[in-house]
Amino acid sequence: MKAYLIIIGDEILIGQVQDTNSSWIARLLNLSGIEIKQVKAISDEPEAIVAAFKVAEAEADLVLITGGLGPTKDDLTKHVMAQYFESDMAYHEETWQNLVELFARFNRPLTDKYKPQCFMPTKATILRNKMGTAPGMWFERNGKVFVSMPGVPYEMQYLMENEVMPRLKTGFNLSPIAHRTLLNFGIGETQLQEMIAEVEDKLPAHIKLAYLPYQGGVRLRLTGRGKTEEILSEELDKLSEELIPLLGDSFVCFGNQISFEEAVSNLLRAKGKTLATAESCTGGFISHLITLHPGASEIFQGSVVSYSNELKINVLGVKPESIEQEGVVSETVVAQMAQGLLNIIQADYAIAVSGIAGPSGGTPTKPVGMVCVAVASRDKVVTKTMHFGRSREQFIRFTTYAALNLLRKTFLLD
Amino acid sequence: MKAYLIIIGDEILIGQVQDTNSSWIARLLNLSGIEIKQVKAISDEPEAIVAAFKVAEAEADLVLITGGLGPTKDDLTKHVMAQYFESDMAYHEETWQNLVELFARFNRPLTDKYKPQCFMPTKATILRNKMGTAPGMWFERNGKVFVSMPGVPYEMQYLMENEVMPRLKTGFNLSPIAHRTLLNFGIGETQLQEMIAEVEDKLPAHIKLAYLPYQGGVRLRLTGRGKTEEILSEELDKLSEELIPLLGDSFVCFGNQISFEEAVSNLLRAKGKTLATAESCTGGFISHLITLHPGASEIFQGSVVSYSNELKINVLGVKPESIEQEGVVSETVVAQMAQGLLNIIQADYAIAVSGIAGPSGGTPTKPVGMVCVAVASRDKVVTKTMHFGRSREQFIRFTTYAALNLLRKTFLLD
Numbered sequence A, B: 001m002k003a004y005l006i007i008i009g010d011e012i013l014i015g016q017v018q019d020t021n022s023s024w025i026a027r028l029l030n031l032s033g034i035e036i037k038q039v040k041a042i043s044d045e046p047e048a049i050v051a052a053f054k055v056a057e058a059e060a061d062l063v064l065i066t067g068g069l070g071p072t073k074d075d076l077t078k079h080v081m082a083q084y085f086e087s088d089m090a091y092h093e094e095t096w097q098n099l100v101e102l103f104a105r106f107n108r109p110l111t112d113k114y115k116p117q118c119f120m121p122t123k124a125t126i127l128r129n130k131m132g133t134a135p136g137m138w139f140e141r142n143g144k145v146f147v148s149m150p151g152v153p154y155e156m157q158y159l160m161e162n163e164v165m166p167r168l169k170t171g172f173n174l175s176p177i178a179h180r181t182l183l184n185f186g187i188g189e190t191q192l193q194e195m196i197a198e199v200e201d202k203l204p205a206h207i208k209l210a211y212l213p214y215q216g217g218v219r220l221r222l223t224g225r226g227k228t229e230e231i232l233s234e235e236l237d238k239l240s241e242e243l244i245p246l247l248g249d250s251f252v253c254f255g256n257q258i259s260f261e262e263a264v265s266n267l268l269r270a271k272g273k274t275l276a277t278a279e280s281c282t283g284g285f286i287s288h289l290i291t292l293h294p295g296a297s298e299i300f301q302g303s304v305v306s307y308s309n310e311l312k313i314n315v316l317g318v319k320p321e322s323i324e325q326e327g328v329v330s331e332t333v334v335a336q337m338a339q340g341l342l343n344i345i346q347a348d349y350a351i352a353v354s355g356i357a358g359p360s361g362g363t364p365t366k367p368v369g370m371v372c373v374a375v376a377s378r379d380k381v382v383t384k385t386m387h388f389g390r391s392r393e394q395f396i397r398f399t400t401y402a403a404l405n406l407l408r409k410t411f412l413l414d
Helices: A021-031 A046-059 A077-084 A093-105 A112-118 A153-171 A189-195 A229-250 A260-271 A285-291 A309-314 A320-326 A331-344 A392-412 B021-031 B046-059 B077-084 B093-105 B112-118 B153-171 B189-195 B229-250 B260-271 B285-291 B309-314 B320-326 B331-344 B392-412
Strands: A002-008 A035-042 A062-066 A089-091 A119-121 A125-127 A136-141 A144-149 A177-184 A207-214 A217-225 A251-254 A275-279 A300-305 A349-355 A370-377 A380-387 B002-008 B035-042 B062-066 B089-091 B119-121 B125-127 B136-141 B144-149 B177-185 B207-214 B217-225 B251-254 B275-279 B300-305 B349-355 B370-377 B380-387
Touching: A002 A021, A002 A046, A021 A035, A021 A062, A021 A153, A035 A046, A046 A062, A046 A077, A046 A144, A062 A153, A077 A119, A077 A136, A077 A144, A093 A112, A112 A119, A119 A136, A125 A153, A136 A153, A144 A153, A177 A229, A189 A207, A189 A217, A189 A229, A207 A229, A217 A229, A229 A251, A251 A260, A260 A285, A260 A392, A275 A285, A275 A331, A285 A300, A285 A392, A285 B285, A300 B309, A309 A320, A309 B300, A320 A331, A331 A349, A331 A370, A331 A380, A349 A392, A370 A392, A380 A392, B002 B021, B002 B046, B021 B035, B021 B062, B021 B153, B035 B046, B046 B062, B046 B077, B046 B144, B062 B153, B077 B119, B077 B136, B077 B144, B093 B112, B112 B119, B119 B136, B125 B153, B136 B153, B144 B153, B177 B229, B177 B260, B177 B392, B189 B207, B189 B217, B189 B229, B207 B229, B217 B229, B229 B251, B251 B260, B260 B285, B260 B392, B275 B285, B275 B331, B285 B300, B285 B392, B309 B320, B320 B331, B331 B349, B331 B370, B331 B380, B349 B392, B370 B392, B380 B392
Parallel strands: A002 A035, A002 A062, A062 A144, A275 A300, A275 A349, B002 B035, B002 B062, B062 B144, B275 B300, B275 B349
Antiparallel strands: A035 B035, A089 A119, A125 A136, A136 A144, A177 A217, A177 A251, A207 A217, A300 B300, A349 A370, A370 A380, B089 B119, B125 B136, B136 B144, B177 B217, B177 B251, B207 B217, B349 B370, B370 B380
């Protein structure tokens, strides 16, 4: 099944809004074995929309469209689609009922001026959007499917997961497909390839292995097709068991969507342990990444972002003479930061970082990009010095991952 | 001048990589008055690339292409372009010299196996890429321009700013254009429109006003064309001076790219003041946003992320009975957090936040999304209770902006 994505909206073409819908949809379709041939962003003009529809209808089996469904006059998709599929419009009571429920939930008054929004193309299957006011529309013609969804990401995601994918799976005979994704950290593609050659070389033709690099590591994804899901699952489980010992401590966990910081949080949760951080150059980013995910309070106690030396000395108990003698970016100082933090907080582990994020502040012996990291428990502290390049943002992100990985390798494995 | 963007790469079509190049390029072209008609992401296949080129050549004046220029076999763009423009390939000494300099800078050995990369299409103007190994290529045919650039964002950005835009500006008679962008915070489009109606209604035809919403506010952009840049500049300055009083304290600063947190940092810097934060529900995100930008150490002292009550009590000096009586999410507690922070750190201002980020943890009187914010100086503290909806991530972001805005309005205006 070949798919085209059409992203409608002038705000995309002037760069005001970053389109994130297409990569989200692409990931989802890819996992179901649907191949995306093209993603096209076009303006809110009827001619542009119709031209894109014609090309897509000729070349694809499935056309997913986002954007242009709101109540304002710019949002033309519904009317253009009705014309394109030669459909009448009619008042759609269920869409009105959806508005009634939504407005009640948000305590907002609903008046008859919202009725025109409830006129929908009669040839479309209307997909109820529980997350917003504009429903999705599913058109079929000559075996080709066009689905229009709102551009608001969580509304689109709700419709894809609850309305579109189930219909595609039951109605379109997608061939069975199964995946296992192994999240690895701290290792590049080339090295990984050497480590797992013995398994990769003997893979049967119906099972593919993909290397999916991300910042800090590579996901390995096994994908099987052409047999039943049960058989594929068994085969993939067996291959995964063979891969894991070869990956050593680079292997973090299974999971296609899980981020590295979530994986580390899960390891803490599984052990019933808690973490705190003392951050200088990362400025609170470690703490932010951990607390971005629900349930963080179970495993995270807090952080002291000691951007000034004053906080390092007064709150964390770093010795001023250590800062003078070895510098604030030194393994001695981060070790004191981590241990000092454990003196004022009931966490099991403390991470401390100090480095030179740049662009200025470097010296010949301590250049921009240098960072010292410590991880401490009540009876042990490990330290490490590393260098991370390029931009300030990347430095902060890589330092964060490296610090979490030091925690993982020192205290959370086995 | 009409432009098409073509993004080449299978990694985009399977959703593994989020394309950020197209929105960056779109913003840049838009500021120069070049209209983007379409953005198309296609796979690394010669047929797909040629098909996209044909459509673009027929419909656009300028075709910008990113991706598919690296040394690996997937990267076909160079060869497809040479064929498409019926060009021979020849060894290009300057491209080799660029490799020599790059490899010397990174202390890596350069061998002859890199020579094949230095064969370039003879019909192209080769654009030197000081940030990476693959140069850009500029083709012209019948007044239409095709430019190919690497997909790595900072390499593409370097080429756009240093090679592509200067050539477009000198060679293509772009009509003069001038902009003034006014960053506003805490106000929606509708309200803004009412506030500035008297200026908007009398705008001359050659000056347009665009509303560019972002999370938390709206940028207003005045764009003038059709006169010399000097005259346009004068006119836009005069209009800006008329707009600012109408915008009241919603107006933050001028700037097309500046973020709200940078604007607040600049206000602190201009006054020679410093900030510290005591964060509960935002988990360090305020601190992260401020320290993401170079020079943060001039205006930022640090943060205590008191995710646990223990840190609130032991480090910030919050009274346990206040937490018991009024709850940890209360104006009393955030006021104590902010004032307590100023007792342990030499900052001029402290921001404190405590709230319920969700998805769980809400109660009927203190629902998910409720947050209390305090901003304190040495002799004053203000507090505010707000509600921010939808997702955990949005709650954290909106709370951060609201807290910085409370600081701005209370202490940094005038």
